[in-house]
Amino acid sequence: MNRREFLKITAMAGAGVMLPYELQTLAAAIPPDMVIAHGALPQKVTQTAIEAMGGMKRFIDKGDIVVVKPNIGWDRTPEYAANTNPVVVATLVRLCLEAGAKKVKVFDNPVNDARRCYVQSGIADAARRAGAEVSFTDERRFKDVAINGQALKTWPLYTDILEADKIINVPIAKTHGLTKLTLGFKNWMGVMGGRRGRIHFSIDEKLVDVARVIKPTLTVLDAVHILTAGGPQGGDVRDVKTLGIVAASIDPVAVDAFGATLFGLTGGDIGYVKLGHEAGLGTMDFQKLKIKKITI
Amino acid sequence: MRAARFFDSILKLKTSNIKLSFLRKASQAFFLLLFLFLFIQTQSKGFDTLGYPVRVFLDFDPLILATTFLAGHAVPKAMLLALATIVLTVLLGRVFCGWICPLGTLHNLVGAVPVRRKAVSAGLYRLKYYLLIVILAGSLFGLEVSGIFDPISIVIRSLTLSLYPLFNRVLMAVLAGADAVGGAGFTAGVYENLRGGVLAFNPPYYLQSAFIGLIFLAILLANLIQKRFWCRYFCPLGALLGILSRFSILGIKVSEGCTACGACAAHCQADAITDGGQGRKSSECLICFDCDDPCPSSAVGYGRLSRRAPLNLSRRGVVTSLASGVLLAPFLRLSPPVSNPLLIRPPGALPEPEFLKHCVKCGECMKVCLTGGLQPTLLEAGLEGVWTPRLVPRIGYCEYNCTLCGQVCPTGAIKRLTRAEKVEVVIGLATIDKSRCLPHSHARACIACQEVCPTSPKAVWLEEAAVKNHDGATVRLNQPHIDLQRCIGCGICEKVCPVSDRPAIYVTSLGESRSPDNQL
Numbered sequence: 001m002n003r004r005e006f007l008k009i010t011a012m013a014g015a016g017v018m019l020p021y022e023l024q025t026l027a028a029a030i031p032p033d034m035v036i037a038h039g040a041l042p043q044k045v046t047q048t049a050i051e052a053m054g055g056m057k058r059f060i061d062k063g064d065i066v067v068v069k070p071n072i073g074w075d076r077t078p079e080y081a082a083n084t085n086p087v088v089v090a091t092l093v094r095l096c097l098e099a100g101a102k103k104v105k106v107f108d109n110p111v112n113d114a115r116r117c118y119v120q121s122g123i124a125d126a127a128r129r130a131g132a133e134v135s136f137t138d139e140r141r142f143k144d145v146a147i148n149g150q151a152l153k154t155w156p157l158y159t160d161i162l163e164a165d166k167i168i169n170v171p172i173a174k175t176h177g178l179t180k181l182t183l184g185f186k187n188w189m190g191v192m193g194g195r196r197g198r199i200h201f202s203i204d205e206k207l208v209d210v211a212r213v214i215k216p217t218l219t220v221l222d223a224v225h226i227l228t229a230g231g232p233q234g235g236d237v238r239d240v241k242t243l244g245i246v247a248a249s250i251d252p253v254a255v256d257a258f259g260a261t262l263f264g265l266t267g268g269d270i271g272y273v274k275l276g277h278e279a280g281l282g283t284m285d286f287q288k289l290k291i292k293k294i295t296i
Numbered sequence: 297m298r299a300a301r302f303f304d305s306i307l308k309l310k311t312s313n314i315k316l317s318f319l320r321k322a323s324q325a326f327f328l329l330l331f332l333f334l335f336i337q338t339q340s341k342g343f344d345t346l347g348y349p350v351r352v353f354l355d356f357d358p359l360i361l362a363t364t365f366l367a368g369h370a371v372p373k374a375m376l377l378a379l380a381t382i383v384l385t386v387l388l389g390r391v392f393c394g395w396i397c398p399l400g401t402l403h404n405l406v407g408a409v410p411v412r413r414k415a416v417s418a419g420l421y422r423l424k425y426y427l428l429i430v431i432l433a434g435s436l437f438g439l440e441v442s443g444i445f446d447p448i449s450i451v452i453r454s455l456t457l458s459l460y461p462l463f464n465r466v467l468m469a470v471l472a473g474a475d476a477v478g479g480a481g482f483t484a485g486v487y488e489n490l491r492g493g494v495l496a497f498n499p500p501y502y503l504q505s506a507f508i509g510l511i512f513l514a515i516l517l518a519n520l521i522q523k524r525f526w527c528r529y530f531c532p533l534g535a536l537l538g539i540l541s542r543f544s545i546l547g548i549k550v551s552e553g554c555t556a557c558g559a560c561a562a563h564c565q566a567d568a569i570t571d572g573g574q575g576r577k578s579s580e581c582l583i584c585f586d587c588d589d590p591c592p593s594s595a596v597g598y599g600r601l602s603r604r605a606p607l608n609l610s611r612r613g614v615v616t617s618l619a620s621g622v623l624l625a626p627f628l629r630l631s632p633p634v635s636n637p638l639l640i641r642p643p644g645a646l647p648e649p650e651f652l653k654h655c656v657k658c659g660e661c662m663k664v665c666l667t668g669g670l671q672p673t674l675l676e677a678g679l680e681g682v683w684t685p686r687l688v689p690r691i692g693y694c695e696y697n698c699t700l701c702g703q704v705c706p707t708g709a710i711k712r713l714t715r716a717e718k719v720e721v722v723i724g725l726a727t728i729d730k731s732r733c734l735p736h737s738h739a740r741a742c743i744a745c746q747e748v749c750p751t752s753p754k755a756v757w758l759e760e761a762a763v764k765n766h767d768g769a770t771v772r773l774n775q776p777h778i779d780l781q782r783c784i785g786c787g788i789c790e791k792v793c794p795v796s797d798r799p800a801i802y803v804t805s806l807g808e809s810r811s812p813d814n815q816l
Contacts, residue, residue, distance in 0.1 A: 075697050111748055111792075113666040113695050115497060119342030120697070135488055136497075140472070141481060159481065177746045177758060177774065197744045197794035201734065235752030 031058060033289035034249035036258065039296030042224045042246070046091040049220070049248040052292050055099070059217045062100035064165040068092050068132065070222075071172050071187050072108035072123050074233050075116040081225035082234040083117070084172045086126035088222045088246060092168055093130040105160055106132040108190040111233075142193030149209025151202045156193035161214060169216040169252065173223045173259045175231035178203055181263060182232050183256040184219045185211050185272045204271030208279050211252065211272075219255045221247040223262055253282025254289055316585040316598070320394060324401040331398040335455060336494060338663050338704060344715065346703055351660055353398070353448045354706040356381050359431075359533040360449070360656055363442040364707045367435035367653040372708045382540060389541040389548075393527060393534050394565070394582030399447035400527055406516045407523035407565070416522050420529045421567040421580060425609055426617035428535035433621025438649075439628065439680065443656030445532050450515070453659035453683065457672060458509030460663075461500040468499065501691065502662065503671045508683070524565045527582070538579040539607065547578040547601040548587070554595035560587035570605060577605040628680040635814040637804035639676045640687040640785065643694060643721040644702040644711035647810045648677075654709035657683040661701035661710055667692025669787065670701060685710075687723065689787025689803050694723060696750035696786060719751075724785030725807040725816075726755070726778050732800035735775045739765035745789035745801045746776050755782035756789060756801075780807070780816065 031054030039045040050056050060066060070084035078086055089106065096104045106127040110117040114136050118124035124134045142156035161167060171187035178200060179186055185207045189196060192210065199206050223245040227234045234240070243262060249255035253276040257267025267273040267284030277284040334350040341347075351374075354360055361378035365371050381392055393400050431442045443449040467490070471483040491497055502508075518525035527534050541547065548568075556572040568581035578601055588596040635648075642661055645651050662670040662685055669692025672683040685701070687694055696719060702712040713721065726745075734740040746756040758774035765771050778801075785803045793799035808814055 075695060113340070113342075113698070115340050115342035115492070116666065116695065116697065117342075124342075136491070138484060138487060138491075140475070140487070141484060143480075177743050178741060195794065195796065197792045200742045200744045200747075200794060201740050203741070230752050230754060232747060233750055235750060239752075 030290070032292040033251055034247065034254055034258065034286060034291045035294065036245060036247045036291065037294045037296065038243070038245050040244055041296075042085050042087040042222075042244075043091050044296055045224070045244060045246045046088045046220070047095065048294055048296055049246045050092070050095050052294055053218070053248050053250075056095040057099045059168075060096050060099040060101050060166055063102045064096075064100070065163070066096045066101045066104045066166045066168065067161055067164040068096065068104055068106050068127070068168045068170060069161070069187060069190065069216075070106065070108060070123055070127075070170045071182075071190065072114075072117045072121050073110045073112070073190060075110075075112035075120050076234060077120050078122050079225075079237055079240065080234045081172060081174065081227040081240040082232065083121040083123060084170050085222045085224045086122035088220065088224060089123050089170055090126035090130040090132075092170060092220060093127050093132040096166075096168070097131045101166075104132045105164070106134045107137055107158075107160065109137040109158065109193065110190070137193075139193070145213060147209050147213055149205070149212055151205035152209040155206075155210070157210075157213065158191040158193065161191045166218075167214065167216040169219045171219070171221060172226070173221055173262055174227035174234070175229055175263070177231075179207075179271060180265065181260060181270055183259040183270070183273075184216075184221060184252050185256055185276060188214055204275050207272040208275045208281065211276060211281055212279065216252055217250070219249055219252045221245075221249075221255050221259050223247065223259065226262055228263065249286075249289075251282040251286070251289065253277050253284050254286035257284035257286045315589060317589055320584055323395040324404065327396045328398050328401045331451075335452070335460075335663075338660060339492065339497060340664065340666055340698070340700060341492070344697070344699065346664065346700060349660065349664070349704040350452060351658075351704050351706040352377075354452070354656070354658060354660075357446060357448050357533065358382050359428075359442050359446050359536050360706065362536065363431060363435040363440055363656075364654060366432065367438050367440045368650070368707065370708065372706070375706065381537075385537045385540040386544055388546050389544040389578055389581060389583045390534070390537045391583050392537055393531075394584040397447055397533075399451045400524065400582070402451070402516060403519050403524045403527060404565070406519040409520060411520050413520070413522055416525075416529070418567070422607075422609055422613060423529045424531055424535040425538070425607060426613050427530060428532040428539075429614060429617040430621040430624065431532050433618050434624045437622060437625040438653050439621075439625035440653050440656060441624070441680070442532065443658060444682070445530065446656065447526075447531055447533055449656050449658040450512070452663070453657060453672075454508055454512035456500075456659040456663040457502040458505045458512060460496070461502060461505055462509065464496050464499055467495060498668060500668060502668075503688070504674060504683075508672070524582075528566050528580075541581070542579040542604060542607055544578050544604075545600060546598065547604075548576045548581050548583060548585075549597050549599050549601065550574055550576060551595045551597055553593045554591075555593055557592065559590045559592060560596065563587055563590050575605065579605070579607055628678065631678055635805055635811065636676050637806065638686065639673070640689070640724045640787070640803060640805050641808065641810065642670055642685055642687060642701045642710050643718050643723050644699075644713045645685075645723075645810055646709055646711065647812075651709050651810075652677065652681050652684070654707045655681070655684045656707055656709075658706060659683070659685075660704040660706070661685045664700040664704050665692065666695045666698050666700065667791070669693055669791075687787060687803075689790035690799065693788035693791040694786040696788075719784070720809075722784045722807050722809045724787070724803040724805045725780060725783050726785065726787070726789050726801050726803050728776060728778060729798075729800045729802065732795050732798065733776070734795070734800070735761075735763075735773050736800075739763045739771045739773070741773045742794060743774050743776050744792045744794055746774075748788045748792050750786060750788065751782045751784060753779075753782065755779045755784070776801070783807075
């Protein structure tokens with residue numbers, strides 16, 4: 001809660017004292033910790049989720065430099081659900097700019113050829129049209145960062161993510177051979193440089209270590225289409241399931257724990273969710289949070 | 297012939313006002329810049345197709361047309377553009393060499409260095425014709441070696457594999473220097489603008505870069521011995537165009553005002569001047585007009601040729617080169633016909649014997665390869681296949697949806713495939729070296745190979761296993777295996793394998809679709 005929110009809420013509380021019958025409205029004015037929105041149009045669903053979270057102005061201040069970090073890891077077109085939905089990304093970019101962000105940066109350090117990933121995913125084009133600054137990661141701009149975690153002591157991370165005022169993580173929910181699922185925590189692979197193959201040993205510990213350093217203001221899980229098999233790269237549309245869900249939360253562990261339920265798992269089944277919970281980065285018992293579910 | 301006379305009169309008019317050598321230089325500058333522009337364009341922007349690949353220059357190359365026709369018995373339609381060069385040459389003489397060829401222009405640039413040049417044996421110009429005969433006779437028997445000597449092929453290959461990587465390295469060092477002065481990220485904006493344009497998207501690295509660069513350097517430095525040394529004595533394309541312009545309709549003429557003072561002789565870029573300046577050999581003349589400027593009596597003109605000097609090849613030379621060409625093919629193929637596991641050809645490559653009959657070693661496939669995995673061979677494909685492409689997955693894998701190498705190949709050595717066709721082509725198979733694999737041998741979870749495998753379902757499949765670690769404790773983890781029915785040999789698994797020096801999973805050419813023999 002920042003100062004503005006605090007003042008807003010106290011003012012409302014004051015009003016509530018004067019007008020007791022509006023006490024119920026007060027409860028409604030405290031924004032939820034997580035919103036799970038569901039509907040047919042990804043743009044509408046994303047916008048509704050953010051509005052229900054209290055609007056983008058709750059997270060973005062005027063003049064902020066914002067990083068919106070989707071998954072653009074694979075040379076796949078959107079129907080394969082291997083990358084974040086371009087409409088979800090574009091909507092977030094637009095909302096950030098409308099909330100007064102000075103600049104919104106969109107990038108990823110893909111596994112496949114970056115040029116193809118950016119074009120084929122549809123994200124570069126959609127985000128650019130929404131006003132984002134879309135750029136390829138520049139090998140020279142990964143900086144060794146002291147992480148001092150359990151499994152990672154230092155690792156090169158991307159300058160733009162370290163320098164951003166606000167970070168919005170926009171992962172897509174997919175299966176993964178090693179971590180079972182790739183969700184929000186796993187999406188930080190895309191701001192990591194170096195030989196990422198080495199991350200695969202003790203991957204859960206390492207992902208949690210990175211999450212100690214990178215703290216998103218908001219995590220928006222794209223479950224418009226989820227990849228139920230063959231992840232993270234996919235390649236067969238029969239493995240794609242359309243859910244029409246976008247979940248937004250201020251708690252990065254909770255949103256991943258919710259994501260696990262979409263695959264019939266729980267947060268405790270996913271190594272990095274469990275470890276993230278234990279490390280105090282959030283809670284995997286997301287049901288205990290204030291959640292708002294919306295169907296459009 | 298009225299047209300020729302018309303042309304003639306225009307040129308006569310022009311000679312009085314504008315120096316024709318200046319026009320020629322402007323044309324050379326234009327074509328060199330066009331070449332460099334197309335060269336830069338020959339890289340992916342992320343779409344399935346390319347804009348304007350530099351192969352256009354090879355499409356206009358009649359030597360490549362001739363050898364592809366003779367050796368490969370098939371000619372890609374685009375190569376019929378080379379007929380235009382033939383017509384141009386028969387009409388105007390070797391203007392391709394003098395006015396267009398980018399290598400010729402580079403020769404001129406180095407040739408402009410003022411050093412005392414030595415006289416080279418007068419008959420040496422014949423060498424290029426003999427070389428041409430060797431190449432053509434060889435190609436009649438299915439041997440494609442023209443690319444080694446063809447100027448367009450040389451310049452694309454040398455630029456791709458050596459000069460452009462060097463240029464990238466130098467420019468990146470300059471940017472790094474600027475960053476050191478101006479602070480980190482100082483040149484980030486500049487780099488972003490140059491990257492994927494003047495600068496390569498990924499820093500290019502090639503095996504043999506220095507070797508190929510040294511050969512190119514030698515070819516260019518030969519201009520210090522004699523201007524256009526390569527063109528005069530070696531260039532087989534120049535020889536082919538020389539034979540055509542032996543019969544050309546128009547050419548440089550010397551009028552009766554010539555006093556045979558010999559002032560032009562020192563300026564000739566080729567061995568074209570005869571009779572102390574009074575004659576021109578149209579087969580050697582590059583129509584550069586450098587003999588025009590120094591002529592004190594303005595006797596040099598351009599027009600319809602009436603008398604044409606013969607090539608003067610020796611019978612013995614012709615017979616020897618014919619015989620060498622004929623014997624060269626069997627001679628180069630004396631090694632045992634076994635598949636080399638390291639010879640992973642790009643997807644769409646013809647069966648090896650056919651591939652070797654088509655590939656002109658221009659290196660465009662290597663230029664355009666998204667990951668930089670296509671590298672020049674040295675002897676992996678025999679001496680005949682030197683500088684042909686092979687995939688080295690440790691350097692770069694074959695991108696699943698990419699079909700660019702087939703799009704830029706000028707001769708069809710790599711077939712142009714659709715995306716749907718390409719993903720069905722097997723270029724090799726992955727093998728797991730269990731003794732190095734972390735989950736198989738060291739009780740450590742990994743499966744990076746399975747994560748990146750692009751086929752669907754994945755060709756790397758997992759088996760859950762309980763293994764003991766060094767403490768004797770049982771660890772449950774997934775061990776990777778290869779599904780031979782699904783693996784296409786793209787090598788992304790080998791590329792990402794965290795066992796960094798010798799990977800625990802690697803691809804060999806085994807199972808390649810193009811070979812009926814190299815199968816399990």
